[in-house]
Structures are given as structure tokens and as C-alpha cells.
Amino acid sequence: MRQFVTYRRVSTQEQGRSGLGMDAQVRDIGIYLEAYAEQPFEVIAEFVEVQSGSADDRPELEKALELVRRTGAELLVAKLDRLSRRVSFIATLMDDKRVRLRVAAMPNADKFQLHIYAALAEQEREFISLRTKAALGEAKARGVKLGGLRDKTGERNKAVQAKAKTGAERVAGLIIPLRTQGATLREIAASLNKSGVPTARGGQWQASQVQRVLKRLGT
Template identity: 45%
Template sequence: MAEGAFVSYCRVSTARQGKSGLGLEAQREAVSRYLNGGQWSLVAEFTEVESGKRNDRPELAKALRACRVYGAKLVIAKLDRLSRDAHFLLGLEKAGVDFVAADMPHANRLTVGIMAMVADEERRMISQRTKAALAAAKKRGVQLGGDRGAKLSRTARQAGRDAQAARATERAADLGPIIRDLEANGITSLNGLAKALTQRMVPTPRGSNTWSAVQVARMIARLRGGS
């Protein structure tokens, strides 16, 4: 039984199909059947007219951004509606978005399983290379080991702060279109924007359901290139 927030993505391969609606109705019906029952909400729907051989699809990019904004799951009618390219499907993990196919509800678990196997193989290879490098260093007379209680270096701490700032900037970029839409509709004050984001059920950077004017101000500052 479906639960939570969802973003629907439908795709047809030709302009003729897009204009006639052929294929889209069947996809929407499949998504509707999957979502039937349960505690769920469809927060956005996106439709693309594009070839499955191409991965640069703007509507899919918008759908993934909406998923990140609302903390939603991407739902599609058929797995091949995303792409026939397995590498692209695995790339969804990099987008930080979970997805489900109505015709194969457990496909997301399969994808994660494949990625886990790839990651495990990579870790194994890294481990082998590390052991080989340590053995070579020891053979050269290099003293191995050190203070296990050593504190993080200033560089490491800065790298952590930079990564945190980068995530915050990416989040602000995802929310940018929503802020611009609200401003275009006359909502320009920080309190007004905070109230509108809360009403739209957009999670805050910390996962709360309620926005404050201060949080909105920080986000806008990042959108405009500030800190």
C-alpha cells in the first residue's frame, strides 16, 4: 500500500504521441492503480516527449528536483519509461531520489542491490591497493602506525564545512523555482514566503514542516550567491 509523497513522471517517445495523448493515459492509469489506497499525496506530475536513448531530459530533471524539494518518491508506470540505459538508472542514486515503477514495485531494491555489489567490489579493490601500498612502504623502511587519537586537521574540518555548504547551496537551487513562482504571485516578504512554503508542505533544510523567516532569508542569500 502506497504511503507518503509522490511525484509522477510519464514519458512518450514521439511528438505525435505527445500531442495525441497515446500512451500517456495508460501510464497515468498504471500510476493511479499503484497509488490506489493508503496514505499518500501526489505533489507534482511531469510529462516528457523524448527518445529513451537520450538522458538529457529537462522534465525528468524537474521531477527529480521536485522529489528532493518535497522529500517525495518518483513514481513511473513502467521501468523502461525512464531509460533503457542501466547506467542512467543507477545514476538516480546520485540524484538522491528514490523511485518506484508501477509494473515492478521492487525494481528500486534491485537497483540498490546492484549498486551495493558494485560498491562492494570497489571497496575490495581499494582494500587490496591499500594493503599493497602499505606493504611496499614497510619494505622501504617506512614506520607505519600513528596516534589513533589524533584530532581532525584544520584542512579536514574545512573540507567538512565546505561539503555542508555545498549541500545547502544545492538545496537552495532546488527551491529556487518555487521561490520565484511565489514572488511572481506577489508573495515577497520573508514571513509570507515562510508561510507559503509551510502550506505547500515543503520540508525545511532540517526536515521540519514549518518554515521561519530566518530560514527563508538564509536560503535566498544562498540563491543570490551569499553565504
């Protein structure tokens, strides 16, 4: 039976951006497993991390890789940049004969293709960064005040965080007692779904969402 270890990552800044949230990664991984994975298959573990893709210290990824090396399972990520934004990291990982990597968004890509894609994506990010700096410099030269944009962004972020906190408090009375009784994140998610309690967006609960609620509640 084919075995998978899934890894999902989002940075603090990316949590609210379309297409980069945990829900989108769950969706893409699910599509891969349903449409492309060799049957039968088993997901033996799921790892979730809130950390920058350029950071070296990512304990959940290290746990996922250790399990992959030990069991022979394949590491499955939604998109290549969820694994890392650094081509050097990805290249080193691909050289590890004990790690087999699958990318949901590129289901038929081999190691060579993934390496090329990572290199091109890194070049594109560097170019975008330079282009942004140049645009900001031109705007500043024209006398445009840039601080107001950052202030509005900060206000939006605060509003999003407040809404998330309110949503967490809404289900606190259900989640905390279950957690206190020793229920796992998956078990809590299943209980919420069975009880017909929707997420803040009206969807089904996943273990990662329960984990985020517990963090917002400080438990």
C-alpha cells in the first residue's frame, strides 16, 4: 500500500492571502490523493507549520522528513513553495535517496522538473522584489506618502485577527472540554462536524483548524 506523509505550511503574513491558506492546501492535497495517488493509499501522518519558507528552523518539517526516511512513505505537499522558497534547500532534499517527494499541484512532475521549477520560481521572486523596490523608489520621488498604505494594511490585519478571535471564542465551549478529556485534534474536528457545527467560513472542520482555534484561545 502506498503511504503518504503530508506537510502543510503557512507563514503568519500569508494566512489571510487567497490560495496560500491551510484550507487551500488541504483541498489541493485531497485532489491529488483522490485523482492521482496509486490506490490503495494511506496517509500515516499530517504535519502543519506556521513558519516562513525561508526559515531554517522548522521542527514540524524535520519530524515529517524523519518519518518519511524511517517508513519509506512519500512526502506530499500542496505546492513546492510550501516546502521551501529556497532552491538550495529543495535541491539538497531531492538528493536525499531516502526522501520521495510529491507535489499536489504538479502531480506528474519528476525530480528534475521540480528542481527547474524551484529555480525559476526563486528567480521570479528576486525580480518581483527588485521591481517592487524600484516602484516604491519612483513613488517616493514623486512625493507619494507610502506610510498610509502600511497603516491600512495594519488595520485590516487587526480586523482579521479580531474576527478570528471571536470565531474561536464561539466554539471554545465545545473544543476545550473535549481537549481536556484527551481528545485528539482529529477527534475534535470529527465531533464538531458530526454535531453540525460549521467553521467560521461555513465549511467542515480539519485537525489544523482545531489547532489554530486552541492557539487563539491560549490553550
